[in-house]
Amino acid sequence: MSALSFWQQVDITSSHTPVTQKDEFIYLVQDSIGLYQGKAKILGRQNGRVYLTSSRLIYVDNILPEDNSLSISLFDIDHLEFYSGFLKSSPKITIWFKDHTRNVSAPSSKTNLSSYNHSNLYSSFKNKIEFLPNQLKESDETIWVCSICYFANHINNSSFNFDKILVNDFDFKKLPNCQNCGIKSKKNTIVNAIKKFKAKNNKNGNLLPKNKLSTPKQPTGTELKEIKCPRCTFLNYPLMLNCEICGEKLKSSNISSNTVKNYNFRYSNINKPSKIKIKTEFDDGLSSLLQKYIKLSFRNLLKYDDFKNFLNKLQVLIDEQNLSKLMESADLNHDVKSVLKFDLKDYKETSRSQPNLGILGLEKKQTERAEYNVNILNTSMSDLDSLMKKAKDLMVLADKFNDYLNKYKNTDDKVVSNATDSIIQSRQLLGLNPNTETNNISDFIMTNNFNFLNKLNNKELYYNELARNISSFLNNHIFKSDNSYNFNQFEENIYSGGILTLSDLYALYNRSLGFNNNLISPEDLLEACKRFSSLQLPLILKEFSKTNLLVIQDSKMTDDIILQNILLWMETDYQLSFSNNDYLKSFDQINVLSELYINIINTENDFKCGCNIQMLSSHFKLSIGVLEEILEIAVNDGKLIIDKTISGVVYYLNEFNNYEYNVKA
Amino acid sequence: MSASFNFPSIYNFPPFFTRQPNNQVLNSQLANWSNLIINYCEFHRIWVINNAGNIKSSSGSFDDELFHNHKINRKLNNEMFVEIFNYMLQNNLIEIFNNDILNNFNIANTNMNVNKSKNSSKVNYIVYWKKPEEWAQLILDWVEKNGKSNSILTLYELTQNLSIKKEPFYGLHPFILLKSLKILSSDNRAKLMKDDNGQVVGVKIV
Incomplete structure (x- = not known):
């Protein structure tokens, strides 16, 4: 009943996605998976998603993602068996682990078992x-x-x-x-x-x-x-x-x-097998077996193809993993090719074959046609994919060229500056940042790790995964000040104030995907954002009641908190900066009005000076659309008062109510 | 124009010139505006103001400084004028100037250039920086103090005579004068004398 040593701990992000290691890519994800150890169900791990990555198989529990998530290393897998399901029982993949006790000498075997790690x-x-x-x-x-x-x-x-x-x-x-x-x-x-x-x-x-x-x-x-x-x-x-x-x-x-x-422990946090507690429904029957196995049960499978794809991809990845291990230990030539290929035809349409007649037949034709279209769409973009993979090399090349050009910068040659500009422009087109080091590009591409999902196949899963991806995108790059990730198209972290309009998010997210990845549509984004609360992600989709503006909020930054921060800032720091005349330096949008404010502040100190939406936007790193909403609420509540002029609206703290009217005689 | 009016500090506060969306805030804003208008009119002895904020007075024409702060480049818009005057009407601080009432006066002697334009979009308001009752009391006090009770006084004598130059009601707008006298007569303290056309020409205060 104890946990197999193959189970490994997984780190889960706040968006409930697994933390991938360096050079690890997520290839597939499948939801509604239950885990078996041996022949018994594992309690508490019957409803989750399984991420298939380049080196691991990661189970993320839907109910208690932080506690119940597990992973196994693909390298530990010996071979796979599958069961295509019958009547009420779901299709299953049986994963047989390698029997490490057989080939490793006694004292080090224990260490070896727990030490398969790819750092x-x-x-x-x-x-x-x-x-x-x-x-x-x-x-x-x-x-x-x-x-x-x-x-x-x-x-x-x-x-x-x-x-x-x-x-x-x-x-x-x-x-x-x-x-x-x-x-x-x-x-x-x-x-x-x-x-x-x-x-x-x-x-x-x-x-x-x-x-x-x-x-x-x-x-x-x-x-x-x-x-x-x-x-x-x-x-x-x-x-x-x-x-x-x-x-x-x-x-x-x-x-x-x-x-x-x-x-x-010092060099990896992943191997904490002692922490994993597994309780099975009944005895797993593994104690008598030398070779251990677990099972993945595919519940509520919408399409049998998903199961097939998963199995196929898993097998391919295991082969690759073993191959790369062999390569590493230099047991193979470099251009060796795997001869044994997992043949998909072997188990195609085994038990769930459908007749080609009647409505079922029509339906089947329909799905086949949809699949065909999907395939065309996917393959047609494969060229771009490979180009994107070459992007790193391109960047290095461009950098070299840039360096070369820089040598001639002093000569004030127009041709040189034009060439430099076009390098930067083309890089921006690719969605690659010219300011970051070249090794960051892999991170950049890594961010969009879910375009393997097909929207047409499983809408529910696609949207859930999109929501999680958006969540980690926002939390890691936008809302938190993460300096390694700056958008060349925008000022750095301009929206880190914790609230974002849907349209801004749409632009940011798609831009971050780069040009080759399946860009999302506004409808997809809205669908995904609607799932934030049900997926317990740390984001809120909020609709402002007045203008029906939809925004995404960091759950830690509600608009009340933002408003309080704004009021506090206007009352204290902002006034100080005004009196020190820092204002002139800190904001470049100086116009006649602002000079007027300073005059007023210098002559009469009865009132605190106001500020316009641009100042607030740049100070709080919020988009103007969102700020407008928040400020409008504040104005309607009487917390702020406004001064409308031809050059825009200026917001002041409400000092009318406490004002005592007196005329100096 | 004589000594300049000391504006309150709120006059230099830019949001003062914009209509505030919040009702509570708007009310205090309007209260401040009506205070300012009354004080300003009292200072400059202004009786009439029109709905566009134009002021004509005995002491000459005014620039628009009351509603247009040149220093901060802010100006009241029409929407705010409507709000302010409605607020003041509700609080009986102003009253719509009605030519019909004035027609009952003999205004031959008054040198006030009341805007009599027939243009309906232009409305003139009488500003009550003192209520008609207060004016009536002031007139009554003056009459009693100077032993003029039971003697007939012309309207000119009451408002334009040099002998009353130091009294607060010197130059009182005939509209307000008539209002005040009507209050006195309704209290049986005054008797209005009318000419053949029915216009009030004199008054006997008892």
Whole structure:
């Protein structure tokens, strides 16, 4: 009943989407999925979405996304089985995990199970760990230390009959000379060396009593202990593999599993298997099996094709993942091609085949036609997709060209400046920011990670996913001041005030998608935004009652709070800036009026000065449309008063009510 | 124009010249405006004001400074004029000037150039910086103090005579004068003398 070690913790964003790792892309998402461990349902994980990414399969629970979400690494998957469903039972994919216990030696197996992780740093470390016991095992050389010069001599085991030395049945003339000083070795030295080697060989991985004696006792605390070199007794840093002084290989047992675990925690937050609690409906029946499996159950499946696509894509990704692993360990040539392909035809239309007659037949034809159209649309854009993937290279090229042009900038050549302008323009057309570093572009493209979804296939899922994507887009890039992401089309973070009109969002979002991704329509946006509350996203779709203006709000920034901030600001800081004449510097839209205000403020201090919507907009980083609404409400409530002139409306704090009329005689 | 009027500070507050959407705010704004108008008219002894804010008075024509603050470049618009005058009418601070009443007067002697234009879009308002009752009381006090009771006084004597130059009702608009005298007569304190045409020419205050 305990959780399999294959389950891994997932970090979930506030928009309830999984946090993807570097170089991880989401390929597919499917909703209404239930999880099985073995043959039993897992409690609390029966209604969720599954994201298929390039390296993981992530389950995000619909009810308790923060607590109940899980993932498994594609690399852990051995093979897939599927069940296409019958009557009331839903189609299922059975995922068989690799049996790691079979091929990994005992002491490190535990670490290995929990350590499949794709962050580069860690995997390189892991490789070393794996490498270590093998080397020890395979070393067929005995090392003896010369008593004269302390040089470490190597003797090949195969050329020596050690047993004979031990039983004294040996020709001592054949004892080796020191390779350094040429002095013949003594028998005792050789015997000791042989004993050490034998002890090493006997126990291999397990803690060796002799080893334990030869090295000081290791406390089993979690702190890292320095390792004493068995040859020269130098105390090495715990993670060293070879002695720093003499180069002797350090004992694998010294790197305790504790140490490795510590290392794990330090470099990745994903491996916290202990935190995952899984309760199944009944016994999962896995304890007797060597190879473990889980199942994904596809509930409320609208189209059988979704299931097929998912299965197909999953298989492709697993193959890719395994291939890339092999590539990494340089077991394959670089241009190797996978021969075994998962054949979709094998399970096409197995149990759910429909007759081609009657209404069903017509319906089927209809869907086929729709699918055909979708395919055409998708494939026709594939060229653009590949161009976009080349964008990074293009950017580098453009930068180089730019640098080259910059050298000639001083010459005031018009041609040069024109060329620079056109570089910038074309980059803007692509939706790529000229100011950011080139490595940010991948992030830029990563943001739109859901265009794999097809609106026609599953509307509900598409809109839900769009809503989540918009939510993370807003929360990560617009509402929060995230300097790494600035829009070249706009001033930086101009809308970070926490409220945005739908039309602004439409423009920002589509612009962020770049030109090649399936841009969303206004209807899609509205549909998606209507789902914010039901999906429990930290956003509110609000309609202002007067003008029916629709806005998206950060749930932390309601218009009341914004208004309070505005009033406070107008009462305090703004007035100060006015009296210091900072006003003139801070706002460039100086007109005759503003100079007039200053005159007034200098002559009569009875009233606080007003400010116009542009000043508020630039200070609070709100769009003007939204501000107008908020201010209108405030004016109608009598919190603000207005001064309408030909050059616009100026807002003042309401000081009429408290005004005492008196005429200076 | 003699000494200049000291405007209150709110006169230099730009939103004062814009109609405020909130009713409560609007009311206090209108109250402030009517105070300002009354004070201004009292200071300059203005009796009549028209619905476009034009002022004509015995002491000469005025520029539009009351409704047009040149310093901050703000001006009342027509909408605000309507609001203000309606507010003042409701509070009996002004009254629509009615030529019919004046026709009953003998205004031969008055040098006031009341706008008699037949243009219906132009309405003139009488500004009561003192209520007719207060004017009546002032006249009564003056009559009693100067032993003129029971003697017949012409309207000219009451308002234009040099001997009353220091009295507050010197130059009182005939419209207001008649109103006040009617109040006195209804209290049986005055008797109006009419000529053959039925126009009031004199009064006997008892």
